[in-house]
Amino acid sequence: MEKKDYIEKTEKEIDVSLNEAWTLIRTDLKQAFSIIKKAEKLAIKINYDKGIAFCMILLARYNAIKSSNYDEALQLASEGNELAISIGSDEVQIKASYVLGYLYTDLGNLELGLRNYFRGLELMKEKNEEIDPFFLNNIGVVYYDSGQFDEALEFLQEALKTLRKIEKVEYIFESLVLANIAEIYLIKKNTETALKFINESFIVLKENGAESHCFAQNYNVLGLIYKEIGDFQKALENLQLSLSLYKENNQKYMEANGFKEIGKLYLSRNRKEEAIINLKNGLKIAERINAFGMLKDIYMVLAEIAEKDNDYKNAFNYLKSYNELNEKIKTKELDDKLVQHMTEFKVEKAQKDAEIQRLKNEELRRKSEETALKARALAESYEDIKIIGEIGQKITATLDIKKVLNMVYKNINKLMDADIFGICLYNAEQGLITFRIMIEQGKRLPLIKTTIDNEKSFAAKCIREKQAVCLNNIIADSNQQLRYGHGVTKMLSKSIIYYPLIVEDKVVGAMTVQSYRENAYSERSMGMIKALASYIAIALNNSQKSEELKAKSNELEILSKTDVLTGVFNRRYLMDRIEEEALNYKKTQQEFSVVILDIDYFKKVNDIYGHDCGDYILVKLTKLLKTSMRRQDILARWGGEEFLMLLPNTKGDAATSLCEGIRKKIEGTNFVYRKNKIKLTVTFGVEEYNESLGVDSTINNADKNLYKGKNQGRNCVVSH
The missing domain is CATH 1.25.40.10 (Tetratricopeptide repeat domain)
Incomplete structure (x- = not known):
């Protein structure tokens, strides 16, 4: 068998084994672990990155279940996820999102847990996969x-x-x-x-x-x-x-939970001593595994016991610990994301329900062709539902409020007589109603605002009372016309409907249709408006929040590109930029160089001064590097104490000269941590991009140059 065939066959075997372990880990930890370790050995042997990443994710899951070793589990899952991202494996990223989601949730960090579950759901949607019920269950747990x-x-x-x-x-x-x-x-x-x-x-x-x-x-x-x-x-x-x-x-997390529940049971019978013993047993385990959510719950129960015993000192201390943890793990972003996801979930469900209803009516229409009258009535009903379903699918698929409003207007006359059509939004905090669209026979009218307490506005009445307003024989009086919310119309309406737009019992606005004719609207018209309003309400609610969600999305995008500790770009982002430079080189032959640099003897800094000092040094060094680089240069954290630099429009000699200047600057800088002056040196590996070698080999050569520098005594710049 040729080497290529052997590697492909082995990769498939590894994939099958690891998917088996993924399922088996819920029922037979020992057997799952054995499979993972064998697959890991094979994956490393043939340098199969996808298999290695999947093994890391599985081992993280194993550690969490077997020994509640969350620190090691988080590290493994994060490294596996990073590797999966770098090789572009969506399949392993979905697995990583699931494992990171439940690790952070168990630790009480619901926001990070939810962020990872959302990421997994998005990847599944991008791949057009069925939603994994495990994700739905775990989001339910959040x-x-x-x-x-x-x-x-x-x-x-x-x-x-x-x-x-x-x-x-x-x-x-x-x-x-x-x-x-x-x-x-x-x-x-x-x-x-x-x-x-x-x-x-x-x-x-x-x-x-x-x-x-x-x-x-x-x-x-x-x-x-x-x-x-x-x-x-x-x-x-x-x-x-x-x-x-x-x-x-x-299962340490669940063991801690068991002690907590038994403690609360004893407390319900006022058996305080037994309650406290069990609660403190749970507390010890929760502290050991950093299960912050569990700790928070136990602190509150212990605080209540201490308060009842007039032990105010302990009650205060427990409450203080509770509040500190509560602030740490409960964020507004979590609440916003929960609302956002529930809205998206309901939108998808509404779309599915609309499709089911359409199919039901299609079946009903086929069966009811016995009489012309029945057929005509059912056909009309079917067309109504079909149009409403189509409008609903279109408007719930966009967060652009202008598109939502235009889509509704273009289709509303297919359903009913609508000489005038309008939609207003309601801001509950300001008590303000703002018309976002008002159209009379295709011509847009000036938009107006009014307040919720305006007794002359049917829009305000509809929103205040959360009830539809339907009038079919209005006196043609210009003063009365103002009550409908708009007075700048060619003709006065004789029939109007105002319908509240409600999401989760919250009014987000109202829609209106108006006709020049008397008795223009029937019960059927009201039914169609009601069906359409549920879609419009969800779409408008989404669009009202879109700016905030875009801001959060931008924040998340920045987070996905940056290293959490230092604030510079992360490995994945810079690799993408280097690939872009390589493509640009193919077109323009514009040289560029890459540099890998590593802090010399960084382990000694951690050993002598502690890891907090190590983190401080990394942050300070990052700032020094950024101020020493040119505007076009890009810096990223490669991992640990290693950094990667991309130097566009720079040949190897110029890159070496630039790095030498930075090296001297670092060597001459005192890094002061808690009055300790710490001297650092850094070794640089420089490589000019070589198109015949490609990006990976160019970076590998920079890495080799770095290690040449390490072997030559460190604190130097090495290039070919």
């Missing part, structure tokens, strides 16, 4: 942890529905989703429904012969149900059984 239980339930039910469409359902995961749903119904005080779902979860596990440790969460939820019912003994038995199973499997 909503649960943030206290938004209705939204959490919606996502979990969608996860269960999606999961059961899969040909071969993973029973462990099905059981998990059922248990999560049961827990939410319990929170909502619906113990009967909670029992129904937890019993269903038990049945799924038993029918599939699941091992005992798989029942841990079920026993935990069942214990909480018995607690709610008031059966202390059964609650305690189930919670203790759950805790023992978590201990056996070394």
Whole structure:
């Protein structure tokens, strides 16, 4: 077998093995670990970056489940994700998003957890893949942890529905989703429904012969149900059984949660000593694994106990710790993202519902051709729904408010008589109603504003009362005409509809259709407006937030390009820029050089002064480098204490000269940290771009030059 064929065959074997381990890790950790290590050895042997990245992601997941070693897990997952990004593997990036999502969620950083889940969803949408029910479940968990239980339930039910469409359902995961749903119904005080779902979860596990440790969460939820019912003994038995199973499997996060729930159970019977013992056991574990969300909950319970015992000093300390953690993990950005995602979720669902309705009416139309009258009525109904569905799909697909308004106007006359059409937006904070479009027979009218308390405005009345206004025989009085929200029209309307635009019980505006004719609008007209309004409301709500979301998107884009610690560009971004320079070279033959530089003996700085000092040095050095470089030069953190520089329009000799100047400047600088003067030197590897070698080899040569410099005694600039 030729080497190329061998490598391709081995890569496929590695992919199959790692996908098997991804599924197996939920039920057989030991076997999954064995598969991962064998695949890792093979991937390293043939230098298969995708396999290596996938192994890192799986090992991160293994460490989190096996020993709750979140620090190591986060490092592995981040490195695996970075490698997947650099090689352009969407498949591994989706896996990384999932693992990083639940790691950050377990640590209590819901914002970062949510950011990673969103990233995974976007990648799936880009690849036109079916949404992974695991992501839906875990987003539901984020909503649960943030206290938004209705939204959490919606996502979990969608996860269960999606999961059961899969040909071969993973029973462990099905059981998990059922248990999560049961827990939410319990929170909502619906113990009967909670029992129904937890019993269903038990049945799924038993029918599939699941091992005992798989029942841990079920026993935990069942214990909480018995607690709610008031059966202390059964609650305690189930919670203790759950805790023992978590201990056996070394699931530290869930073990801490088990101690917390048992502590709260004892507290419900005023058995404070036993409660405190269990809560402090949970606290120790949560502190050890940095589970900030868990710590926050336990601190609050301990604070309440101390306050009841008049131990105000401890109560204050616990509350202080609680507030510090709460500020750390609860951010406005999280709330905004939760609202954004729920809106997107409802838009997609509305689109699916519209398509289902269209198909139903199509079937109804075909079956109802027995009489001409019936056929005509059904055809009209079908056309209405078809047009509304088409409008809905178009307007919910854009955040551009002008496009939304124009799309609605272009189609509204297909549905009803609309000599005048308008849409206004409502700003609740300012109490202001602003017309964004007002058109009379194709001609745009001047736009006006009014206040919510304007008694002469039907727009204000409609928004205030959250109810439609429908009048079919209006007196042609110019003063009365002003009440409709607009007075600059060619003719006076005889029939009007104003309909509120509502999203999640919040009025975002109103739409109006008006006719010169009396009795222009029927119940059918009102039904069509109602159907259309739900789409318009969502689209307008999205567009109102679009500027804020764009700003956040820009912020996230900057974050995706930059190194968190130093603020300079990251490896992925600079690699893209170097590739662009290479393409430009092909067209213009404009030379450029790359430089890799490394801080000499940086480990000693960390060992002597600590890692905080190391971080300080990296930040200060970055600033010095940026001020020493030219405007066109680009700096990125390559990894650890290594940096990469792109020097456009620069030959190798000029690059060497520039680096020599920077080297001397660093050598002559005192880096002061807590009154300690620290001297640094840096070694540079310089390489001019060689088209025949390509980008990767050019960078590798710069790296080789760097290590030549290290071997020559460091603190130097080396080039060919």
